[in-house]
Amino acid sequence: MSAETDEKSKNIPIPKRRQRLPGRHIVVSDEMRAQLDSELTRSQANIALMARAFPPEFAKVTPTRISNWRTGRAKSADGREWHYVMELLSRLPDANTGLGIK
Numbered sequence: 001m002s003a004e005t006d007e008k009s010k011n012i013p014i015p016k017r018r019q020r021l022p023g024r025h026i027v028v029s030d031e032m033r034a035q036l037d038s039e040l041t042r043s044q045a046n047i048a049l050m051a052r053a054f055p056p057e058f059a060k061v062t063p064t065r066i067s068n069w070r071t072g073r074a075k076s077a078d079g080r081e082w083h084y085v086m087e088l089l090s091r092l093p094d095a096n097t098g099l100g101i102k
Contacts, residue, residue: 026079028069036070039086044095050088058084 040047047063054061061081068074069082 024079025076026082028072028075028077028082032082033070033072036066036086036089039089039092040070042094043089043092045089045092054084061085 039045047066051061051063051066058081061084065074065077065081066085069077
């Protein structure tokens with residue numbers, strides 16, 4: 001390793017703890033909360049059952065987290081998690097069709 005390369009490596013800060021990627025979190029607006037509530041009401045989806053089937057990269061999306069988005073206790077969300085849940089809910093059939101997840 002050259003002296004120049006060694007000097008450059010000294011200038012790279014090492015994070016002390018895991019840092020969030022910038023721009024990944026989104027603010028959960030009232031409109032977004034209403035859309036989530038509408039999808040949950042329309043589909044009558046059982047969030048606890050759905051959460052068990054989430055892939056590993058969304059393992060942190062729990063029924064409590066979704067409830068916090070819905071009620072406004074959580075003011076922000078990971079954008080990828082939010083979009084995953086909303087996409088999943090939008091693909092569920094209406095509860096009155098008899099094909100919903102219970």
